[in-house]
Each structure stands twice: as structure tokens, then as C-alpha cells.
Amino acid sequence: MKIALDAMGGDRGSEMAIQGALAAVRERRDLRVILVGPRTHLEQQLADYTTGDDDILERIVVHHAAEVITMDESPVEAVRKKKEATVMVGFDLVKSGEADALVSAGNSGATMAAAIRKLGRLPGVSRPGIASFFPTVKKPVMLMDIGANVDCRPQHLYQFAVMASSCSRLLLNFDRPRVGLLSIGEETGKGNALVKETYDLLKQSPLNFIGNVEGRDVYKGDVDVIVCDGFVGNISLKISEGLAEAAMLMLKREIMKTWRAKIGYLLIRDAFAGFKKQVDYAEYGGAPLLGIDGTGIICHGASNAVAIRNAIEVAANMVRHRINEAIVRALGEHTA
């Protein structure tokens, strides 16, 4: 199993990528990582981390890529201009079979654009999308799409449901994933025009469709897959991140007001850490690109080494479980 890793993606530079790669290969002996980025720079950094550790060095190699797409570049323009960008070269490796998958914490729009350009779509897929795991009070739920497709037709949402359902079934070992449609009321007929039409498609499908799911049900964990367009999905993701940050800040301000609370905080700190670990995106291993003819995982820009390691793990599992074959099969069955 060889996973290509965009070593220059992410806000925290190549060090995080290298540390994540090291953690991944140390954990699984059958894993190799190809660091994609400027050779000299990466080889030097890698050497600093692996003195005398020959076994590890054999399983992490560098593949040169001269250019980097930054976070604020326009995805479409960037992949057209920067032929030597890490994500372009990375997906070339996937295309040629030199790598089984690519993981990137860089510009997610550009990663998706590069994937479509280099690998193309799976047969039958009209719009590839990005799925993401959301923590809940029970098991994580997979939400798709979180930003690749901002204007969707019912058929697109229907395909997101099929793809995410296949992925969730194999990756999280759900028997028949419960699929919900994100809307503003649980009753049939609630929602905007897109949701109402999608509802009818899903109702008639062989999926385990449980109906509409409201915003307040996302974190309850009573559904395994939630489908929405990329505009709504992205806002759902980002507003959750923003609220979590704001809440921590507001709570800290309250705690700092009294000595009593400060002492209480010292005693409760481990519980906070345990809670944070439960909701930390780093634990969830990134967001799979679904619908492309190959395997790609997008990580949060702020990913640390743990997040990178977990994403490599998820990428390997996606390949192992032949998610793409399952998607093609399911799409064939569901439209037949």
C-alpha cells in the first residue's frame, strides 16, 4: 500500500506532513508513503527526523514537485497554470499506479479540481463531491457534499447519497447505513425545491432512506449519512467549527472571572481534553473525495501530525475496501 502525501499542503508546513507520514508508517508495517514536494527541502527535513532509522527511511520516499498551490488561489486557474503543483504530480502518481491514493491538507478546491483533471470521474458519476465525518453523541455521521458542488440538481444529491452510503457501509462497517436528507422539517414536503425533488428520488431508491433530517438532528447520531448540496454542507461544517471556537472562548472568559472557577478548571481539564478529542476533526481522518476514478483525501488546512496520520490510514482503508468498485456497482444497480 503506497499513499502519496502532498507534503506542502496545510497551514503548518511540511513538518506536519513528515511527522504524520512517520507516525503512519511506524504504525503499519505494510504502508509506504511518497512525500510529494521540493526534493532537496523534503529530503533534508526527513533526514533530521529519521537518524539511523533505516527501516523507516526505506518506506518513506520523496517524489519531486516544484510548485505549490496556496490556499487563496482560484482552484480552476491554479490547476491550469501550475502543472508541477504537488497535487497535480500526486494524482499523476495515482493515475500511473505508483501510488494507491493521495492525501492533501492544501487548497481543497484545487485538490478536487486536480483529481477530476488527472483521474476523471467514475463511470456513471455526474458530480464528484467531498464527504466528511461529523462527530455526534453516538457514532460519527458522514455528510456529503461539504463544498465541491454549490449548485446542485436532485440527481446530484441522489448520487451523493449512493456514494456516501457505499463508503460509509464499507469504511465504518454499517450494515445498511441510514440515509437522511438535510432539510428544515422532518415531515415529507418540507424543504426547498431541491430537497423536495430529491426526497422523491431517495424514497423510491433501494437505499435505507429514513427521510428528512433537521439541522438540530445532525449531532444526535441517529443517522449514518446526511445528504445536502455543497453550499449548505460547507456552511454546516464551518458554522459548527465557528460555534465550537466561540463557545470555548466565551466559556474561558467566564472561567477567568473567579478563582473558584479557575481551580475548578484545573480539576476538570482532563474531561475537557477528552471532550475535545471526541470532537476533534484530527481524529476523523480527513474528507474523502467520492466519485473520482482513484482515491483522494482532503485534510483540514490546520491539520496536525495526528490528523495526517489518520488521513493516511483512511486512504489506505478506502483502497483496501475497494470503495470505488462498490460505488460503481451501487450506481449501476440504483439507476437500473
Add this chain to the structure above:
Amino acid sequence: MKIALDAMGGDRGSEMAIQGALAAVRERRDLRVILVGPRTHLEQQLADYTTGDDDILERIVVHHAAEVITMDESPVEAVRKKKEATVMVGFDLVKSGEADALVSAGNSGATMAAAIRKLGRLPGVSRPGIASFFPTVKKPVMLMDIGANVDCRPQHLYQFAVMASSCSRLLLNFDRPRVGLLSIGEETGKGNALVKETYDLLKQSPLNFIGNVEGRDVYKGDVDVIVCDGFVGNISLKISEGLAEAAMLMLKREIMKTWRAKIGYLLIRDAFAGFKKQVDYAEYGGAPLLGIDGTGIICHGASNAVAIRNAIEVAANMVRHRINEAIVRALGEHTA
């Protein structure tokens, strides 16, 4: 100032309404409340709370309404069938001038439908909507629309911006409210088709438009008004409520794991309470209906007496500040 109160709205029955009304009239001597609902039931309950308090009894009266629209009824059907529903009778009072505004914690769709049916729209308004206050790490932000209009055109979002800006300026005393457009990236040209077209309209307007605002910026408090369609707004609101609930549950589970953390919780409890008060919708006084020819406030179904009291207060302030006149004037200027 006379505020009509739907005494039968809300999940917690007429007691909350009566307690909220009592709190409101005790606080402001220039305020009268008209409880709208079944006369015998309400007068009996009211008598239980106000033994010997003649001054208060003079300022709370009951206006009979025989029917109640429940939470799960279809708004359009309900307002067509139930002519004697509390919200219908309540808006009749506003129409005739017997009340200055109506407050309801009942079925919000039905309250909006009743408002449009009984009072009609303000001149120049194409779609009335529901605005709501979101707590942030700084001042609260007003988001519109939170659910009345699920399929919108750019012109509708533009009018939401004008209406919410007028309301926010007068109610929260902002000089020139900063208006943001909810989207999936800050840069111009990011977003779905609706947002892109709305962006151009807002850019050319005399509003203090600061551009796109991402989901993660909603709780930062760097913008005073956020505009989105009712589908996205409703999901933003509900996902926030759901996350807050889930987070509290997960944190509590972690705390219950050790004695140390349990003791810490006892010391930190007041800080938690202070934090909860900051984010509690009850403190924000309900969601104003904007664009109707009259004043109406929708409260959360789970409203307690504090929430009802604050909503009555906000309703009175909306009337005092002549929000509707400001909206009509602003719409006239902005389309001229």
C-alpha cells in the same frame, strides 16, 4: 403600549405565557399585555398568580380565542381552517389598533402566515421574513431569513439586508450596521448562483456591505447583519442548537468519568451558568417578523417566562422605534 400575547403558543403551555406577561408588566409600568386564548382557562390561571395585586390585574387582560394551532400543523392549512386561532385573533387586534404588536411562541410558520393574511406586507416588500439574533463573542448578530422563505431570488435577499439593517440600526443602536452575505468563501465570486447575484446587488447598494461572510465567522461578531435564504438560515440556527446540546451532553459524560472532574464541575458551575446565559436564546427576546404591516415576534417553542418577557420588551421597542416606517423609507431610498 399594548402587546398581545398568544397565551397558548409554546411547548410549555399558558403558564409560561402568564408568567412572562407578569414579569413584563411588573418591569415597565407603561406596558399592558393582552393574553389571547380561551377566556375561562386563562382568567382562572391568571387569578392564581395575581391575588390582591390590583394594579397588575388592570394591566393584563384576556381576549378570547377559541382555537389553537399546534406545532405540527401545516401553516397554510391551519390559518385557512382555524379562523378563531390565537394568532389569527391576535393579529386582528394588531390590525384594529387594539394591540401594538403580537408575540407568539407557537407554530412559527403559522404565525408568519397569519401575519401576512391579517396584516399584509409593507409597501414595497416582496417577501416578509424572520430575523433572529445569534449570540457571538462580541455583540449579537441579526441573521435573516431563518425559515420563512426557502427558495429565494437575489432581490429577496437584498430586501432582507435592507430590512434587517434598519431593524438592527434602531433596535441595537448600531450607527451603520455592517451587512454580510453568508457564503462559502470570503472572496468575491464565491458562493452559489443566488449568492453571486445578490453580492452584486448589495455591492451597489447604499448599505454598509462588507462582503461575504463564511460559516465560521458567524459567531465572531465582526458583522451586525447576516443575510441568507430561509433554508440556509434555518439550518444554521438548528445545527447550532443541536451542536450546543450535543457538546453539553458529551462534556457531561466526560465529567462523570472521574471524581476529580465532578468536584471540578462543582467549582466551575457558575462559570457554566454565565456562559449559558450568554448563549441562551431566552435572553435575546425572540425573532422579529420583518416586512409585515404590523409588528410580530416569534419565540422559540421551548420559551420560558424570561424569554416571553424579553420578547414582549423587544416587541415594544420595535413599535417605539417605528421600525416599519424605517423599513419602508429605506426600501424606497434603496430602490430609487
